[in-house]
Amino acid sequence: MTAISPSSRLVLADRVIPRGIVTDIALVVGGALFTALLAQVEIPLWPVPITGQTLAVLLVGATLGAVRGGSALLLYMILGFAGLPFYAPNPDGSHLTGLAAVAAPSFGYIIGFIPAAAFVGWLSERTWDRKFLKALATFIGGSLVVFAIGVPWLAVVLGASFTEALEWGVYPFIVGGIIKAVIAALLLPAAWWGADKLAARRSAD
Structure with a gap:
């Protein structure tokens, strides 16, 4: 057990790396950096761009578990x-920060990344996350959580109707x-298949 991840249930990170406070902190920081990296993969779109952030959220959550994954986001x-x-x-390459970011239509999605x-x-x-169909249901569910918070935020910021919020914040x-x-x-x-093979090889050695 660790201070950051008290659950005794194993996730992929625990299968590869022994648990520990320092390891947990490093994984949380790494998850945040990984999300920041995929955020730069973008297709410009108004009012919310298409990015790699959601893929990062799904992978970070699945790999690190509930507490560390949520902490990373x-x-x-x-x-x-x-x-x-x-x-x-x-579009000009700049990044919104501070209150300007909070006032953006897309900030609700960033909040939604955490849950x-x-x-x-x-x-x-x-x-x-270990079998395809269950993993697919898990990741679709995670994406719906993002929309559940992001779309109402977009609607409030833009003063959009329910139909407009769906057109701008969901359908694309x-x-x-x-x-x-x-x-x-x-x-x-x-990844689990590879981690199990690696663990078996270590045990054999």
């Missing part, structure tokens, strides 16, 4: 708010969201 939000260029870039990662991590602690992301969920659902079982 909380750290991501805090560091971007504080001024680091972590969020998706504007989404925790939700995915909670299911992964219960082995939902359905195909991409499914693709991201499928990618994550393929990667995690494959």
Whole structure:
């Protein structure tokens, strides 16, 4: 057990790296940095761009578990708010930070990343990330958590109607969201297979 991840349930990170406070902190920081990296992979779109952030959220949550995954995305939000260029870039390459970021239509999605990662991590602690169909359901569920918070935020900021909020904040992301969920659902079982092989080899040695 650790101070950051009190659950005794194993997730992928625990299968590869022994638990410890220093390790947990490093994984949380690494999860935040990984999300920031994929945030730079962007297709500009108004009012919310298509980015790699959601894929990062799914992978971080599944790999680290509920507490560490949620903590990584909380750290991501805090560091971007504080001024680091972590969020998706504007068309001119600049990054919104501070209150300007909070006032953006996309900030609700960033808030939604935190419970989404925790939700995915909670299911992964219960082995939902080890078989394709369960993993796919897990990652689609995580994406829906993001929309559940992001879309109302967008509607309030833009003064949009329910129909407009769906048109601007949901419909453009359905195909991409499914693709991201499928990618994550393929990667995690494959990673578990590799981690189990590695663990068996270590035991044999």
